[in-house]
Amino acid sequence: MDKRKIEVCFTPALLPIYDISNAIVVVIDIFRATSSICYGIENGAAAIIPVATVEECKSYEIDGFLLAAERDGKVVEGFDFGNSPFAYAEDKVKDKTIVLTTTNGTYAIDESKKTAFQVIIGSFLNLDAICNYLKSQDKDVFLLCAGWKNKFNLEDTLFAGAVVHHLKNEDYYLDDSSISADDLYNIAKHDLEAYTAKTSHSERLKKLGIEEDIKFCLNVNIATTIPVLEGNKLVKLILN
Incomplete structure (x- = not known):
């Protein structure tokens, strides 16, 4: 059997150059969508439907779903909430279906689902669960950083590096992007909050007064569930 690959894609703009038909794609948007x-899935949401545009999100209004829309870090006017993790607490989302659109994360999901073998959602919150699942599968690993408006960002690359760090001794072939992401993670891993404080998106969120979101998103392994895309819905992955 050919050795499994780990590839890191720093931005969805590069996605067309990759073949992900045999890959489990981990979509990463640390601040804050994924x-x-x-x-939300950890807290019992029935499903989260990611959509690319605000207009598409609005079209679900008649279905009685919770509607969540974010652009440039802000909740879009007229929607129930945006993509702050605190909006996805159990008392707000348990057994609910949420339709979500964000600046970067839902776009990355929308693009990757077109050709991926499988799409799952990763964050520092469920890092170990993601890594253990990937190790158990016979598929390539493709770590897709949502970035910022199709540009590179640090925080998503750091998480990609964390996954590489946990998998690299499992006999994968690593591409150069994976090696560089792992190197970056090794620099930052002892104090993620301090390292990510200099990121551009962190600065954007601070200007909006939501530093607590940043801190929360850097919590490691407080969730054990993995959201997986089934059809057009993200639901809890059921492991056999």
Whole structure:
């Protein structure tokens, strides 16, 4: 059997150059979409439907779902909430279906689902669960960083590096992007909060007065569930 691959894609803009038909794609948007999705599914949300546009999100209004929309770090006017993880607490989302659109994360999900073998959602909150699942599968690993408006960002690359760090001794082939992400994680891993304080998105969120979101998204292994895309819905992955 060919050795499994780990590849890191720093931005969805690079996605067309990769073949992900045999890959489990881990979509990463640490500040804040994938952290909030993981927290919501952990807290019993029935499903989260990721959509690419605000207009599409609004179209679900007649279905009685909770509608969540974020652009440039802010809740879009007229929606129930955005992508702060604190909006996805159990008392708000348990047994509910949420329709979500964000600046970067839902776009990355939308693009990757077109050709991926499987799409799952990763964050520091469920790091060990993600890594243990990937180790148990015979598929390639593709770590897709949502970035910021199709540009590279640090925090998503750090999480990709954390996954590489946990998997690299499992006889995978690592591409250069994976090696560089692992190196970056090794620099930052002892104080993620201090390292990510200099990121551009961290600065954006601080200007909006939501530093607590940043701190929360850097919690490691407080969730054990993995959101997986089934059809157009993210639901809890059921392990056999």
